[in-house]
Amino acid sequence: MTTTPTTPPTAPRKGLVLDFGGVLTTPLLPAALAFEKRAGLAEGTLLHTLYLDPEMVRHTEDLERGTITQSRWNAEAGRRLGIAAENLMGRIFADLRPETALVAVADAARRAGVKVAILSNSVGRTPWNLYEGYDLAYDAVVISEDHGLRKPEPEIFELVLKELGLTADQCVFVDDTPQHLSPAAALGFATVHAQDPRRTVAEVTALLGLA
Numbered sequence: 439m440t441t442t443p444t445t446p447p448t449a450p451r452k453g454l455v456l457d458f459g460g461v462l463t464t465p466l467l468p469a470a471l472a473f474e475k476r477a478g479l480a481e482g483t484l485l486h487t488l489y490l491d492p493e494m495v496r497h498t499e500d501l502e503r504g505t506i507t508q509s510r511w512n513a514e515a516g517r518r519l520g521i522a523a524e525n526l527m528g529r530i531f532a533d534l535r536p537e538t539a540l541v542a543v544a545d546a547a548r549r550a551g552v553k554v555a556i557l558s559n560s561v562g563r564t565p566w567n568l569y570e571g572y573d574l575a576y577d578a579v580v581i582s583e584d585h586g587l588r589k590p591e592p593e594i595f596e597l598v599l600k601e602l603g604l605t606a607d608q609c610v611f612v613d614d615t616p617q618h619l620s621p622a623a624a625l626g627f628a629t630v631h632a633q634d635p636r637r638t639v640a641e642v643t644a645l646l647g648l649a
Contacts, residue, residue, distance in 0.1 A: 450647025504583030508562025528566025
């Protein structure tokens with residue numbers, strides 16, 4: 439009797455690379471919408487003023503690379519929005535909280551011997567620090583402003599792999615921004631688009647072979 443050979447299951451990945459804002463925190467959009475209400479801005483004002491205007495997008499990219507300060511970004515954004523600039527980034531994202539399900543997955547992965555890294559596009563650290571109050575004692579923490587690189591540039595993915603001592607095909611990458619997933623996948627990462635925490639947890643645990 440002839441038997442059909444079966445394809446061996448894919449080996450579990452050995453590394454987990456996580457975006458920070460919107461992955462290890464609650465989603466960014468609801469926080470931004472809540473700020474618009476508090477500030478008396480029409481819904482969608484932040485999106486159109488800060489993230490669709492090419493010049494402001496350049497300011498944000500410069501902030502992520504560390505070539506301008508958060509205070510300078512606040513001043514420019516406040517001017518465009520017509521509101522006070524003081525600690526504007528912190529006020530916009532004041533409602534962010536830890537996404538406990540993903541924090542727990544990161545901790546479980548490390549207990550299982552998986553190397554865990556943070557790969558985050560920075561929003562600056564002063565006067566408001568996105569990372570304050572979080573335990574970032576992971577195997578690697580790559581913040582864009584520290585290296586003059588930002589997602590989706592392939593070089594920043596290569597940097598986090600170097601710090602982990604792993605190859606892309608050994609790792610899972612999780613991000614809430616779709617544009618950041620394609621370059622990671624091109625390098626060989628298994629990618630997970632973080633939208634619903636429960637679904638994200640299920641996908642990550644399956645790829646890592648976690649119970």
